Structures are given as structure tokens and as C-alpha cells.
Amino acid sequence: MNVIDLILYAMAFPALAAVTNGIFRNSPNLRDGITLALAVLTFLIVVTIYSITGNETTEPVALLDMLPGVPLAFNVEPLGLLFALVASGLWVVTHLYGIGYMRGHHEGHQARFFACFGIAISSVMGIAFASNMLTLFLFYEVLTLSTYPLVAHHGTPEAIRGARIYLSILIGTSIALQLTAIVWTWVLAGTLDFRLGGILEGHVAGPIVAVLLGLYAFGIGKAALMPFHRWLPAAMVAPTPVSALLHAVAVVKAGVFTMLKVGVYIFGIDFLAQTGASEWLMWLAAFSILAASIVAMTKDNLKARLAYSTVSQLSYITLGMALATSMGVLGGGLHIAMHALGKITLFMCAGAILVGAHKSEISQMTGLGRVMPITFGAFLIGALSIIGLPPLGGSWSKWLLIVGAADAGQQIMIAVLMISSLLNIAYLLPIVGRGFFLSDPANAGPVKEAPFLCWAPPAFTAACCLAVFFYAGDIVDFLSPIAGHGPETVAGVSE
Amino acid sequence: MDWSFFVGHVNYWLFVVLMMTGLYVVVAKGNLVKKIVGLNMFQTAVFMLYISMGKVHGGTAPIFPTDMKIDPATVYTNPLPHVLILTAIVVGIATTALGLALVVRIREEYGTIEEDEILEIEQDMASEENRIHGQAMGGRA
């Protein structure tokens, strides 16, 4: 089977889920069953693509001309394939969780909810396999629009306000800045294809490079770089599965993924390193990492705290790109997967706590760990992975980023990463500590977990966090082409 | 700007004066029928411009003799602008007719053909709508 066909299937099946949800909206079991089958199928297709291409970059296949000279085209390359694997794999998990959550929490409009979810995943596949910037941009916007109804799901004034912030920042930045950047790139380079080593070198020089990078960096609002991060906390009004998959994995990762793509395939890391255009971005990312962590500490609402934690962690990836070293980029790429696993675990636990104990504020969770040991155990593992402690996946990406910073000769960045880890400890571990070691009569009682489908998925992803620690080397090998190296020259984890 | 320049372009001066008068009437008069009158003057000025431009010095009426023996020395006036303006006059009449028909209908609906009174009625309608639907910006802007 052709790779291009598989890519189209990977995009078509989630979209098909939107249709089946519409048709069978009144028979929940059938509806959710079909969606689950389609989710599994999508994941299998992405795995098949992986088995065919490995970490080869395939030739782009153009479907039709969106603009003269810029086709709607797709190809497979390691970074995108990794993103697609993570997103489609976690979709299966999140869908199971979503069934448990939506039913356990008695949410309305479930068919619409899962339909929009399908479209969102479909556009994520489009982003992952896009072979030029315009195609990517197309699906980037579809993703924004398809997740808007999910954020506004409850229809309450609060949800509408949140959705408005969500949409205005994401659409606003992408149209005002990213589109400008893309058109400018097109005018300068005469192409928008993703090419290893970039397409801009030789077409532009001087401070313009930094300006253009700025248009991209701020234009990719989904990467939640400060000061355009407000949408992410605002999006937390959505039901938890949305926060879990979309606002910890699909949407935000689409942002940083785009950021990496721009860094690696539009500018080229050598070009960035040589012009120093990304240095300011590095400082901004560092600021974003620390500031968001500090804000996170002040939040009592668990989802809000996790949201700010996400803002901080996303800037790790932006930082990895801005370091403009191969280790930094690899660390950033790896962090997409590692952070996804860790953060989805945390969010699903937050949702399970909400469904099982009806608690959303951290201050109310005293002693809850004894009632919901599995949930809190999974939360602990996820938290440790985010902090970056071995033997959990997150430690490797952080390690690579530190190596990248050292390669770039940026000692301060190493310090930033270290301080950030401390801050992570400060805002994540007290939640677990409070749950397990303090007691509150209000939360006392026998073990009473949320429904099975609410606690099993986070337990599974927590186990994955542990497992990927041992396979990190393979993932880095897999990603190594984007750093412009063969697998054998990658230092660090692969030994 | 000597005297001969002024006299030599007298048709243009007349055209300009007539046209501006017409335009002024359209803008300044509040009565809808008078506006149409102004519009007519304005258009007539243009007709004059066209007709006068067809005039050729020493030219005669552009009618060929019936025996078709055309003397090459005869100078004819250019008939084309006249023909064009014939079309424009038809258009002008149609415009006037339609405008007047609209005025009749406006009179039926509003009971007046004075612009300020109509505006007042529309203002009332708009503020009634605004009361129901919230303030609209722009209004008749």
C-alpha cells in the first residue's frame, strides 16, 4: 500500500468518526464503539506507516494546487511520524477515558463532543504529515476551529468567555503573525516546502531573520509562548478529556511541533545558529519557563495549575529549537512525546478526581490519596516524569536539552532548566503529598476510585512513562535525521 | 486668461454653471421632487457639453444630399455626440420617471416628501429597533 494512501486514511478515519457520531448520535454504545474502532484503526495505520518508512523522509505527494506553486501535499518524516504516533495512540486511551468521564460526569451533547474530537485528530494528522508550510497552516487552523466547540462545550457564560479568549488568541496570532510570516517566506524563498537545512538560507540576512522568526514564534499561538499563553488556562473550562488530549497533547503539541518544523525545516538550525537570530527567542522561552512555573504555584485549581505547567513545559521545546543545536532539537522532539505522556496522565487523574470525588481545587484534596490510591499513584508517576527524575521518560528529554544548552555554550540556560525542575517539584509534589500524607475527615473513607474507564487510562499512561525511559534511545535514534546526523553520531542516551 | 479664452470656451462655462447648479440643488434641497429637478439639470448640463462638442466650425448639418453626390469640400458637424446624447436623454427620462415613481411611493408610505421629515420618521423607527435589539452603531452613516 502506498504511503500517501495510508496518510489519507489516517486523516480520513478520524474525520469519519465525526460522521458516525453524527449518524448514531442517539445510540451511545454503538456510537462510542465505532469511534473506538476507528481510533484503534487510525493508530494501526500510523504504526503501519512507521513500519514502512521507519525514519526515512519520503517524497512529498501533491494532491492539488492550493496556490500556484504551493500544493496541498503530504509526506512522512521522523518528527511528524513521532507526533502522529503519540497523538493517535493517546487518542485511543483518551477515547476510553472520555467515555468513562463523559458518562460518569453526565455531560450533554456527547455526540457533538466526540465528533469535534474526531475532526481535531484528523487535522492533527494533517499537521503531522504536511509537507509544506501552507498545508500545515491549513490544518493548524482547522484544529483551532474544531476545538472551539469543545472549549465552549458547556455553553455557560464562563465557557463562552473562555472559548472567546481561546479563539481570539489562536486565530488572531495565526492570521496576524503566522500568515504574514508564511507569505513573507514565500516571497523571499519562492517555496514553502519543508527541507532539511531550511529554505531561507541565502535569501535573507541580517536582523530580518530575527523579525521573521519572531513572526513565526508569536504567530504559532498554540505553542503558548508568553505573552500569548492566556488561551491555554482559558481553555480549561472544557471537559477534562479535552484538556487531557487536546490541551496537553494534540493542540499544544501541534504548536511546538510547528515551532520545531519551522526551526528545522524552514530556517534550518545551522542557519539559526550562524545568524544568532534565535537568541532572543531562547531568552524569552527561558522567561516563559520560569514565569509560568511561578504562576502555576499560585493556582489552587488543579487544572489551572496543570495548564500553567504546560505553558512552562512547552517553552522547553521552543527553547530546544532556539538553542539551534542538534541536541537541543532532539531534546525538543523527544520532549513532545515525553511531556505528552506525563501531562496526559496528570490531566486524566485530575478528571478522575473530579468524577470520583467531585473535587477540583487542590486545597480540597487533603487525604484524598488514601481514597483514590491508584489515581494518586498515577499522578505521582506523571509528576515525577514532568519533573524529570529517572527512571521516568521525562528525564531523558530534559537531559538532552541540558546537553544542547551546553553545546550552545549557554550556561544560564542549564541553570534555567535546573531551577525549573525545582519549581516543578514545588508545585506538583505537594498535591500528591497532601493527598497521601495529610488527612481530612471530609475525605476519609474506604477506597473509592472513579469508574474503571476513568482510572485505568491514566494508570496505563503512567506505566508508559516508566516504559519509555528504557526506549528513549530508540526514539532519539529515530529522530536523529532531523538533527542532520546518522544514528551512530548521536551521543548520550543511545549508548 | 484673456477675453478670447473666456468667450472661446463659453459653452464650457455654461456647462459648468449649469452642472454645479444642478448638483447644488440635489444636495441642498430637502424636497425629493426638487432633488429630481436638480438631477435633471445636472444631466442636461452634460447633454449640452456633448452636443456642443460635436459642433465643427463652419460645419453644416450632417445630412447627405438625396442623390448621394457628396461634395468633398463640405464640412459636416459631427453627428455622433448627438446620437450618443439621444441615448443619454432616454436614460435621463427613465431615471426621472423612476425617481418620481419612487417619490410617489414614498409619499404613500411616509405621508411626506420632505427629506428632514422622512429622516425624522426613520430615526424614530431606528430608535424603536434599537430599543428592542440594542444600540447599533453607524445608523445611517
Add this chain to the structure above:
Amino acid sequence: MATESVHDVALTLHDQLPILQLVVPFLAAPLVMVVGAGRGVAWLIAFLASLAAFAISALLLAQVIDGGFLSYQIGGWAPPLGIEYRIDAVNAFLLFLISGVSTLVLPFAYESVKAEIAERNQALFYTCYLLCFAGLLGVTITGDAFNVFVFLEISSLSTYAIIAAGADRDRRALTAAYDYLVMGTIGATFFVIGLGLLYMMTGTLNMGDLADRIAPQTDNRTIQAAFAFIVVGMGLKIAIYPLHLWLPNAYTYAPSAVTAFLAATATKVAVYVLLRFSFSVFSPGFAFENYTYELIILPFAILAMFAASFIAIFQTDLKRMLAYSSIAQIGYMLLGLSLMNASGLAATMVHLFNHGITKAVLFMGVGALTLRAGSSFYASIRGMGRAMPLTAAAMVVGGLSLIGVPGTAGFISKWVLVQAAFEKGWWPVAFLIVLSSLLAVVYVWRFVETLYLHEPARDAAEAPLTMVVPIWITALACVWFGINTDITMTAANTAAETLLSGSTGLAEPSPWTSALPAGEASH
């Protein structure tokens, strides 16, 4: 004998397409009036005429999309004395748009007109509609400057009448039509003055011939004055920002079908005339023209983009909001024109088309909502997304296209426009373009929220199928022309090149007229 060879060639229907394009709707108009009584028949004739015109325009476009032009001589009279119809990529594209939109709007009009216009006036309404349609086609197709005026007035007069037909629902349609009549007539008269001045200096009215004769005397004051009169006259018709005062009321109070048709075509045709005169009659190198665009039109275009969008945000009536949005979008078209480069012109051309279909969707959607909800005020269409899911969803597509979200037609125009600004080196302008489209996000999202995120104001059924189907065909066209730009961009680029290459001069006599003996031809 020579006359035989005339007939041999002239007899093929294919050669007669340019005139058929115009004659079919023109003859259908009185036919509709005569047949009258049964509304179904009147509608059917109008629809068939429109469909035929659409087919003809597609055939014409196919012939010129890759460049070149067709020249048709009315009655076999050779230009510059005879009237010539000249079809190149520029106007073929416009013909395609006008007849396409009309063919989509007419099925929609069936129910809409039934609800909004008194029974006894319906046949007359379709007559005027067809006259307006034919007039717009005539303006577009003709290669004779004075002929433009005549067709312009045919379409304008019938436009005033069909706008006034909205008086059955709201009497303000009458004053709106009256205002438009006064301003439109002033505009058309200015245009005629401009033509008169040109005729004075050149002695010809054929566009190609005009261009040849203007070229050596561009420093002449009279020529410059003519240009100014033409720009102002057409500016009134286009609704260039400070000359737009007639537009909001006319669009708001006209019957829904009329608004949908006019918004998608009438101002576009006026923009086309401006393009045609700026490039094919006055040459692109005409310095006075460049100054006019750079110093006058460009600032006003940018002002329109912001001011009109801003006003649109605060409207309480969806239809009126869209009218203001149209003024803003005209700003984009004029901006592309003011850039005076190939991409800018391509942007104008493609935006003419893309905005045409986008506004057609939206105004038809408004018409469907009005039919079911009674009015288009936000208060009455609240929550209609649930009652009329199909209509509302199509309107969202149209709204996205208005913003310029990728995957919709509006995006393509925005892209080309921004690209043109960059190519010109005017990056602040590029930035202003994208900034102003953020205002579009606000006003579009206001109606999207109104449609979906409120409790329904009333129970209502989905719009009838005759409305939903054309609305959705147009909405899908918005998406299709957003991801596949084969037709639109090819046509727009060819059109831009055609325009920039200046005039094609006086046409070579076509084979069947050249067969006429010289003496006969000059009669």
C-alpha cells in the same frame, strides 16, 4: 460573392456566443413580463435564461483563460465605428461570476420572493431582475466605452426598482432606493462627463482605439480630468469608502434575493469597469493614474478596511453588518488595484470572485434566516443554529471565508494580496491587511455565537430545500476554491497579465467581417 462567405462563418452558433451571452437574458426579460401571471413560469424562464447565460460564460472563459481575446462586432460593423464586444480573461472571469451567482441565487429567490414580495409584483420583479442581470453582463462584455454607460444605466435603473421592491417588508427600502438613485445617477453622469472629455480628445469610443490615442497625450489636462471623472463616477458605484453612503441602507432593506445578487455582482462589475479603464484605456504607465491610486485610493482603501469593519462589529442587524463588511472588502479589492503590480491585480481579480461567492452564501443565509425568523436582527436569529442547522453551518463556512481562514476562498485572496504587498516592498501595508482581517474575526464570531451559543429565540423549521441546496452549493464552492485554485488563480493571473500588458489596441477585423468589401463595411 462576399456575402455568402459572411454567412458561412457567421452561422456557427459558437461564433455568436458573445452576443448570445447578453441577448438571452435580455429577451427573457420582456418575455417574463408578458407571460407574467403564473409566478412559477416567470421564475422558470428567468432561471433558464440565467442557466443558459452561465453555460455561455463558461464556454467563453474556457476560450480565453490562457490568454488572448475574442472580438465580436455587432452587426458586422467594424470597430472603431461599430460596437465591439471584446472578451479576454478579465471580463470572461467576471461574466462567469455574475452568471454563476445569478444561477445560484434564482433557485433561492423562488421561496424568498414568494415571502417578501406581493404576488402581483412578482413577474415584474423577475423582469427587472433579468434586466439588471443583462445590464451587468453588458457592462462587462462590451469593448465600447459609451456602451458601458448605457448598460450601466440599464442595470442601475432596474436595480433601483428591485431594491424598492423591499418596501413590502420595510418602507425604508423606498428611501434607500431613492438615495441610491440620486447617488447612482450622479456617479453615472460623472462617468459620462469623463467619456465626453475622452471623446473630445480622441474622437473615438472604442476602448482599444481610445488607448492607442490616449497614450501619446497623457500629460494633457483634459485626459487627466477625464480620468478623475471616471474614477469618481465609478467610485460612487463601487462604494469606495467615503462614497459608500448609499450601500448599507440599500443592502439592508432590499429583498434578500436582491441583496445576495447585488452584493456578489454589482459592486464587482463597477470595480471591473475601473480596472478596465485604468489599464486597458489609460495605460498602466500613466503617471497621473499612479499618483491617484497611491495617494488617494490606497489610503481610502485602508481606511475602508478598518473603519467599515469596525462599524460592522457594532451592528445589531446581521444583514446590515454584512453590508458594512462589503464596504470593507471593497477596500481589499482597491488595495490590490492600488499596488499596481501583477500580484496585486491578481489579488483584486481573485477577490472579486471569492468575495462574490462568499457574500452570496452569507446573504442567502440571511435570507433563509429572515424567512424563518421574521427578521435578521441578532435578537431574532439567536440560537437558530439548532433550529436551522444546515443554513447556519453554511453561514459559518461563509463567515470563515470572510475572515480568510485557510481552506476557504477568502484565504486565497488574502494570501495573494499580502504577497503582492510584500513584493511591492510595502510590508506595513501587508501587516495592515492581516490586522484588519482580525476585525473580521470579531464581527463574524459575533454572529456565530449568536447562532449557536444562545438559547433559541423561537421554534423554526429548517429553510426549504430550494434555499438550502443553492446555499450549500455556494458554500462548497467557497471551500473548493479555497483548496483548489486551478480555475480562479489561473484566470486571475491571466487577467492580471492581460491588464498589465496594457491595451490590445484596435482589433483586427475578424475573418467574416474582413470578407466584406471595404465600402460596405463603413456603412
